[in-house]
Amino acid sequence: MSRRSITQSIIFALLPLLVLLILAEIGLRCAFYQKSSGHKLALAHAIEIVQKQILWRRARQMISESQAEELVRALHEPMGQVLLAELQTEYDSYFKRLVDFCRQYQIQLALLYIPTQDEWIPTEYRGRYREFFHQLTDKYHIDLIDLSDTFSGYSPEALNFKPGDFHLNRYGNWLVSQAVHDWLSHQSEWRSQAEFQPKPDVMGDHPASQDRRVETYPDFHYRVRTNKQGFRMLRDVSFPKTEQRILALGDSFTFGSLVYDQDTWPNLLYEFHAHDVVNAGKGGYTILQELELLTERARYVDPDVIILQVIDNDIYNLLSYFKNTFSRNKTVYPRTTAEKELMRTLGLE
Numbered sequence: 592m593s594r595r596s597i598t599q600s601i602i603f604a605l606l607p608l609l610v611l612l613i614l615a616e617i618g619l620r621c622a623f624y625q626k627s628s629g630h631k632l633a634l635a636h637a638i639e640i641v642q643k644q645i646l647w648r649r650a651r652q653m654i655s656e657s658q659a660e661e662l663v664r665a666l667h668e669p670m671g672q673v674l675l676a677e678l679q680t681e682y683d684s685y686f687k688r689l690v691d692f693c694r695q696y697q698i699q700l701a702l703l704y705i706p707t708q709d710e711w712i713p714t715e716y717r718g719r720y721r722e723f724f725h726q727l728t729d730k731y732h733i734d735l736i737d738l739s740d741t742f743s744g745y746s747p748e749a750l751n752f753k754p755g756d757f758h759l760n761r762y763g764n765w766l767v768s769q770a771v772h773d774w775l776s777h778q779s780e781w782r783s784q785a786e787f788q789p790k791p792d793v794m795g796d797h798p799a800s801q802d803r804r805v806e807t808y809p810d811f812h813y814r815v816r817t818n819k820q821g822f823r824m825l826r827d828v829s830f831p832k833t834e835q836r837i838l839a840l841g842d843s844f845t846f847g848s849l850v851y852d853q854d855t856w857p858n859l860l861y862e863f864h865a866h867d868v869v870n871a872g873k874g875g876y877t878i879l880q881e882l883e884l885l886t887e888r889a890r891y892v893d894p895d896v897i898i899l900q901v902i903d904n905d906i907y908n909l910l911s912y913f914k915n916t917f918s919r920n921k922t923v924y925p926r927t928t929a930e931k932e933l934m935r936t937l938g939l940e
Contacts, residue, residue, distance in 0.1 A: 678906050689878070700733055700899065701897075703901065704724050705901070707904070709757065709904055760850065764856040768856040768863065775896070794828070795823075796888070798817060828869055843873075843874035
């Protein structure tokens, strides 16, 4: 038998096995689809995804960033008080759901307030947002870690990355890690008995096993690495846990915009104080996305303690423009009546 005939015989012998593997793959994908989708037909599911993408893009195009800034500034004038109160009530409702979740599974919860120099918020209003978070934690009997007094002893230049950008530099992140460690030292015995199953491969909202260069300014870049579970961390989350595990929820201040991986406050808390901390922060997030992330994915790290990091803009990030911009599942959020009325007053509609 010639060499060519032998090769053909091998190919024909392997062909049924290949077909079987393809059919098995299709069958498993169909089974997963039927389990995860509410549609009977995959085509209907695909059409729904496309429709959501189109509606989401339209929602984002309905208002520009400059108009969103104008709307935010108007929140802090008499004409915006009705809408601002509505946003605070909405935040309260999401926060209550977070508190209920933590109490159901005996997870210790604390709110971490980081004061910022947000140019869209008048100076006199920053204290009012701080007061709101104090009232919120008092209402639900949750501990508050407030960095206001700590930061008041430093100039913005000592804590912020650069003029015009209020993100924290390495020293600012180190101060945050110290404050969180001081609070955790009184919670060292706290454990939750909850073990969430089955464990998904990805538990965070970042692409898994990523290593990329981020350029935010012409003269500056920093490196972002994520672990195999989709968190900005230099190590993977291990199971079963062997010590108290802390889940850090938050926005770019927890993610660590502009600083290197090792200089985020969750990593400094791990490096200097040996706490098992999972960094689930993502830029632009507020309580809405953080609650979704927790209940859909991050719960599977089996946290004993959750630190919810907040800043003043967490309230106005509940405006439809920001909710649509940072929508996790391309959900479209319509404007409320109060938002429409304020935009009409400003001539933005």
